[in-house]
Amino acid sequence: MQVQSIQTKTITTILYILLILCALAMLLPFVWMVSASLKLDKDVFTFPIEWIPSNPRWENYLEIWTTIPLGTFIKNTAKLTVIVTLLQLLTSSFAAYAFAKLEFKGRDLLFLGYVATIAMPWQVYMVPQFIMMRSFGLNNTHLSIIFLQAFSAFGVFLMKQFYMSVPDELCEAARIDGMSEYRIWAQIMLPLSKPALSTLTIFTFVNTWNDFLGPLLYLTRMELKTVQIGLRMFISQYSSEYGLIMAASVVALIPVVIVFLSLQKFFVQGVATAGLKG
Amino acid sequence: MPSKQAHIRKQLVAYSFIAPNFIGFAVFTLVPIVFAVALAFLYWDGSNPIEWAGLANFRDLLDDDQFKAALKNTIVYTAGTVPLTLISSLFLAVLLNQGIKGRNFFRTVSFFPYVASLVAVAAVWNMIFNPSKGPVNMLLYTLGFENVPGWAADKDWAMITIILFSVWKYMGYYMIIYLAGLQGINPELYEAANLDGTNAWQRFRYVTVPQLSATTFFVMVMLTIQCFKVYDIVYMVTQGGPGTATLVLVYDIYNKAFISWNLGSASAVAMVLFALVLIVTLIQFRGNRKLQ
Amino acid sequence: MKKVLTIVLVLSLVFTSVFAAGTKETAAQASAGETTLKWALWDIASTTYYEPLIKAYEAKNPNVKIEMLDLGSADFMTMLQTQLSGGDSSIDVVTIKDIPGYNNLVKRNLLLNLNDKIKSEGVDLSLYGGTTDQISVDSKLYGIPFRSDFWIVYYNKDVFDKAGVAYPDNDMTFAEYDALARKMTSGVGANKVYGAHYHTWRSAVQLFGILDGKNTIVGGTYDFLKPYYQMVLNQQKDGVVQDYATLKTSSTHYSGVFYNNSVAMMNMGSWFIATLIDQIDQGKTEVKNWGLAKYPHAEGIPAGTTLGTITSLGVSNASKKQDAAFDFVKFVTGPEGAEIIAKTGTIPAIKNAQVVEIIAAKPGFPTDQASRDALQVAKTYLEMPLHERAGEIEVVLNQVHDEIMTNNISVDAGIVKMNDQIQKILAK
Incomplete structure (x- = not known):
């Protein structure tokens, strides 16, 4: 019984890790999109990427x-x-x-x-x-x-x-x-x-x-x-x-x-x- | 024993079901397509009088570098994209069909790439896979790779980039179809399998996969067709380049139709594309029938 | 389920009734005796000369109304040709964006032959500095140029001042230009300054090769391109210019590169003058002081030899108001139109001393004499000359250019490829 529950736990953890990785791959471009939408044009392509703009341009x-x-x-x-x-x-x-x-x-x-x-x-x-x-x-x-x-x-x-x-x-x-x-x-x-x-x-x-x-x-x-x-x-x-x-x-x-x-x-x-x- | 009248009535009822869609479809899609098919045997620039060409448009293709490159690339693209998308979308659907927390969130997230405007996501994708300053290559550098891929800028990597992008963009779409298919599987089947003491893989292999065969067939046919018809992704990510490394058939069709205004020649390429799709679909039909 | 269906249905009814008003034709009813001309063009919002041209013409001709039809710049020639396919009479005046497209329009019999009207209306073709000859098909003219852009070198004065190097002068050979670009390259990381910048267009690099007048880009042999490709590839390798592959995959626009003080020189068409002035005025750039220099040239060729791009106006063959349409074309392409266009900082096709004065006098244009002189052009070669197979040739040239610039093929192999494929096209 004990063994099985540990096994289920591991499987669930792996499942979540996989899902989170997938979600990240899916989402990152959109996060970039939103973050870019709040920047000045010249700052959009700076590297390393500034994910949260320090001066968001809501304008x-x-x-x-x-x-x-x-x-x-x-x-x-x-x-x-x-x-x-x-x-x-x-x-x-x-x-x-x-x-x-x-x-x-x-x-x-x-x-x-x-x-x-x-x-x-x-x-x-x-x-x-x-x-x-x-x-x-x-x-x-x-x-x-x-x-x-x-x-x-x-x-x-x-x-x-x-x-x-x-x-x-x-x-x-x-x-x-x-x-x-x-x-x-x-x-x-x-x-x-x-x-x-x-x-x-x-x-x-x-x-x-x-x-x-x-x-x-x-x-x-x-x-x-x-x-x-x-x-x-x-x-x-x-x-x-x-x-x-x-x-x-x-x-x-x-x-x-x-x-x-x-x-x-x-x-x-x-x-x-x-x-x-x- | 149904009378003849009843038989006719039955037929009419059936036709009445089809009519609303079919009339619209016939007028606005079928007629232009028939015209386009005829164009393959004609010379036309969309304006001057039409001339008879016979098979000349097809003969010209034999010695057409653009066409030959496009044909090869389209096949490579399809062969790469179809299995990858199929497997990853099935995998994702099965994961999301488990009773886990936050699955609505994950489901929504994986559908994002599909719903987003291609113009926008292609720009983002190109930035992320930028060969010299993109985060992906930066990561590879820090992991100690010396020769990082040139992605869209490298002849050998451009097609892989396009395939990866396609899988990423369309995975969510087919995942939804699979999810709907998974919902259709009778839970009693799993319960029975559970009683037999099977493990997760066996349940997947002997219950899920066979039960999904109709869905898989549908997904496979749609994917194949979609891959053969790919255009916009290529246009947004590599413009067919470098050189002709990612030039695909519809790209060639577009060039022939709207740059040279050689509509006959464009239609001839389309016929080749059409024949390819037909052959592949027929093979899939066969396989599907055998499986059932 | 029923509930859901009802909700969807009700919602849809609300939607359709609310938005139904949008479909109703709101076409302005033309009053008696009024002619409405439809002018197919691109990018209304970012082009400054359409409005003043139309206003001036309508003031002179109160019974004519000009309607603009924006087909977008990216696919303009494709959209235009599709709209004109099968004899549509709704478009009267046609803007011709490029030569392959013009060639198709003529071949497809969609443009009116203007020869008779030019004669009867007494249009003086000698004003156009020979550009009308370059777009004559069998000595028939189907469009009259109204803009005639040419390529120049833009440079960032502050970057040169900081490096203590003299500005590029109006008589640079390619060797001098190369040396200057290398001299101006400095720094790393955020302080990196590139000596020059080539946009990803084929014209920006490949067409250095045709400026000696000995070869054309539709000739079928391309061995003459080798030294120029080698120069640019070496610059790329040595970090003198930004990497083509990076620019291409990130779709970097040339303007952004010039705005942020990271390049010393950039070769680009004269259309960028108006944009640059405007953007500096709006405070959207980091660059403040800039200048112009004549295009670099091969040894033994006079300075001021450069690439040209012609934008013309034509009349649709299917238009039912051809006379009125031609009158408008005559106005826009004529001296009056030229003055209006010049005032917006754009180079009109009629390029006399006065026009150059107007552009140079525009606030925001560099005040030094050398930059004004840079606008004097000795000879221009078209980016793409008129040729029956221009479209197909262009496709191959673009592909091979892309391959060479991304180092996917050697210059020699690329040239062989161009020779092979284009000779095949020419033999058709």
């Missing part, structure tokens, strides 16, 4: 709102991100249900079509897509970015993978009970896929929030631009003002972190606890 955080319209950019990005995420969640889980649990003609072929496009780098069809979008009059509208991001093959692929792990018997039983497929999706599958949905939410949110090339190409009017373009504007126009760049980066990071923190508890309640056992 950097005030200045970024006036040098570029960062407020507008954040508002735009928030709007785009929320709409895209919702559309993505709804349409992907809907389609994924059919791919995972229904029999229909051309299912495998259509799914292959989805998977195949995941493999296609956007740079390849960026120009034809742009010309097409513009001919629809979508250039310089937020709709272009919404259409660009909301129907990604990735979402369907991810949701389908999760639905596949749900036993078919569950759907069969519901069908025998006389439930329509729509109700099965809404009342059985959707609640079961909470972890998958939160995963997809986070990924879509992050992708849309951090998307750079799409908005750069489609949104050329100042009042439509997004945060990442704002960051890039900072970097190209104030290329040596690292303090400001880092302050803007920190601000751009905050919303994503909030979304992650508020959603991550859903990962914990897993598929198992949510429905399979009950």
Whole structure:
């Protein structure tokens, strides 16, 4: 008994050491980022690194709102991100249900079509897509970015993978009970896929929030631009003002972190606890 | 025996599920992609009239130094990044799935690199791995290493730097997928294994790994595709250099499309990339099927 | 679960309704008889001459409005060309940032041939000091230069004074420049002063080689670059200049290096004058006193031979207001525009004695005669001459430059590589 508890203790200690090392590797760059955001440009790259600036320049955080319209950019990005995420969640889980649990003609072929496009780098069809979008009059509208991001093959692929792990018997039983497929999706599958949905939410949110090339190409009017373009504007126009760049980066990071923190508890309640056992 | 009508009804229901996503997807992604595929057999600069090229765009690739370097680098990058990310994200997910204190904190922290804007983290990363004054090399010096790596500035180390950066940036992302997968494993399986008196490694090997095979397959396919498509990381960290040491296929595509405005040639490279991904994915599908 | 969904839905509705106003088109309704021209350019916030140019033009032409379209500097030519792809008529006036991009725009038939308009409007091309010849394609002109920058040597007077060394003069050969850079190098650690500084651009080092006028950078043989690469690599090895690899991986901007008193001399384009004056004025630098000297030159070549960068304005082929657009181009590129540009400390394409006076008279410009004289240029060679394959050649030149400067390849092997690959491109 005694031996075993010592053994468990050692294992736990090793576990923590490993985790702390990992956390350090993950976090240090961000600590650097925050510390740089509080420095004068010329002090940013001094060595050895001064982790806590002796004279923190909080002005950097005030200045970024006036040098570029960062407020507008954040508002735009928030709007785009929320709409895209919702559309993505709804349409992907809907389609994924059919791919995972229904029999229909051309299912495998259509799914292959989805998977195949995941493999296609956007740079390849960026120009034809742009010309097409513009001919629809979508250039310089937020709709272009919404259409660009909301129907990604990735979402369907991810949701389908999760639905596949749900036993078919569950759907069969519901069908025998006389439930329509729509109700099965809404009342059985959707609640079961909470972890998958939160995963997809986070990924879509992050992708849309951090998307750079799409908005750069489609949104050329100042009042439509997004945060990442704002960051890039900072970097190209104030290329040596690292303090400001880092302050803007920190601000751009905050919303994503909030979304992650508020959603991550859903990962914990897993598929198992949510429905399979009950 | 279902009637023909019921059968048709069933099909229609299925299509109605797919339609909302598929219509958007077809119009805004599939159509441009089909057009891009056709471009591989055409000459087009995005403006002047399109001309027929046949296989000329592909033939030109055989003698294209940029393309050859990019092809080799992309394969090396993928071969390095996929296993490393897979193992480290699984490892991290299993660690974080234990009932330990502060796991929310650790989970959040490991997701940070993924959510952060690439522009910002690449700048930080470059500073930390700076060959002459970065803290990493400073540390190596103090530990007594004489020949410290040149990281992004050295032909032989640049690719390793890119791979390390990718693993660091995307580990958290795949860790989340694994975590969700781990949550899906029925705890009774572990309880049963515990009763059999297995140790942690055996439980991992005989319960966790097989139960995660669907997740692993998903992660592997997504990772492979993502690696083949790598562009922005390379752009931010090494710009494809030194020389062509980290020039990857999408970088070459970008150069061909937007520097030379040779959209046909860019599409031809994309087709090669596409074929590569397809082959690798099919092999993975096969392997996956065999495992199950 | 239902609760969560409801919350998400309600939240999203709130979000969309709050932000819906943002999507509405707020395009200003043009009043009758008013023409609005869209001018594609970059970095509105940090460029000082756009505003005064537009104000002056709109004052003269009250029924014309100029709208700026900022496509960002980093990917400007790519963004511009994508926007113009497939015949978009929303952009009227186009800024041309570099020669490979200009070459593509012309090849892709996206720019208006200005020859007829130049003739009918009586634009005097002789004012442009030959730069218009350098961008003529088959004797057709698709853009008129409005800025004509050239490379000069910036030096930090305080650093020279402290070392008790005479300032660089306006007639330096490369050997003299090398010797001076070495003489000015001193100190270690925080007190280290580098004699010279090369930014990571290919132009800053490689193009020393074309200044004798005997070779061009698109010729297909590059053996003439050897002595210059050797000079710079030796300087790097001896700690006379900062290590290229370090600069590259830390994306160090050249301005920061010059601001903090750690380099004695830096070769850079004349666009840096306006920025430098502005930043010193705002107190963002440690450097206080600086001067200018003419670019170093090869033995037997007159002083004032240097590299040039032309920025031009063109008219989009798809524009529906080409006449109005050309009138604006004519104004900006003409003598009036030149004066306005010069007042902001930027070198306009029309470079007469008066323009040089204006720049030199700008508060913050060095007051000594030598620095003023440094603005007198004898001959300029384009950083990249007009060539059908300029884009592809540039890709290879950049790659090999990177390899040589990071010591991943020897100078000789690098030159062989350039020769091989570029000859292959030229043979296509």
